Amino acid sequence: MDYIELSVPVADAAQAEIVTAFLADFPFESFTEERGVLKAYIPKDRLADCKAGVDECLREQGIAGATYVCIETVNWNALWESRFEPVEVEGRCMIRAPFHEARPDLPLEAVIMPKMSFGTGHHATTWLMTAELTDPARDWTGKRGLDMGSGTGVLAIVAALRGAAHVDAVDIDEWADENCRENVAVNGVADRVTPLLGDASLLAGRRYDFVLANINRNILLADMPAYVGTLSEGGELLMSGILEGDVPAISERAVSLGLSVTATRLKDGWAVVCCRKAVLPQ
Missing domain, CATH: 3.30.70.600 (Ribosomal protein S10)
Known part of the structure; x- marks a missing residue:
């Protein structure tokens, strides 16, 4: 191509x-x-x-x-090999390519060959999402999740490595889907991460304990109802791909859909917004 x-x-x-x-x-x-x-x-x-x-x-x-x-x-592999440096996230996670040395001193590492897909940890939004996923205060053990706009699959992989029972990794791009499948296999989580080619229309009837969406402002605003519709009570929605100035619009949309905003975090002018779905009284 x-x-x-x-x-x-x-x-x-x-x-x-x-x-x-x-x-x-x-x-x-x-x-x-x-x-x-x-x-x-x-x-x-x-x-x-x-x-x-x-x-x-x-x-x-x-x-x-x-x-x-x-x-x-x-040869995109050769191009990325010449430019892609490992990324460390708060001493808890290393995102590296297969040709980099392993870091056994860190609690977790994801091996990613990005090719033409988004998600190497270099961009602030991927770093922010990874920081949230590896926060010791969060426990993903046994939970089912969705990585929307998964790109390389790095966030789904990190969630699985942190104990998630299963993660669907959805992306609309065929190249990203193929790359995600390769990375899932390399990280030994093919039994817990399922790449899916498509968009938010795939979510009907599915149920998740957490949703990760690192996309962009317009898609987040348009598709947030679909994300919320898949969330179990008490489930979390983590959103990035947005600038600091987008936080009010994203937060207001989330609240209008019945979510509570539990945290926001900034890095280099970019942001992550963390939300939770309420548990309805019995």
Whole structure:
């Protein structure tokens, strides 16, 4: 499959994060940033339908000089191997690739080959979600969960490694689904993590003790009723993929659906919002 590489000049890492958040609403499959240039990759056959919207988004952000270049299919493993560094999350978890050395001194590690899928721990939102999943105050033992917009499957994998009985990992992208299956197998949790190709329409009739949704503001607001509908009483919904400024809108939507906001946490301008479904009186 051929891809289009969009190169966007950015002033600093903060602007790169903001632009990434906006571009994530389009079908870009991967982002990298180095030396003042954010690079976003999208399948060539999917750009035509959204290029006008992408260009308008960049104009609204005051960005000029972005360029599109068609690149033939490349060895994404080799590309990531040259750029992907291990990520440590609060001394409790290491997210690393298979070619990195193991860290037996840490309580938990997830081995991830990201290819073109989102979820290596480098982005603040994945880091925030992983920090919540590995918080010693949380106990996932024996619980059933959902990882919505699972990408590499890293969050589902971490939840399983922390004792979850089963996690459905749902993503709309075929490449992400394939990559998730590979990572689930490598981490030895194929019996507890089930990758599913699709969107929120798959959730009808399913029931979970916790839901993880690291997607983006618009999808969270639109699909939150479906997430809440799957939650058992007392179940938790953890949401990220949002900027700090999105917290009020996400929190208000959650409360309107009967959830209580139990915590919010920030990192580098990004946020995670943690919610709980009430237990109805008997």
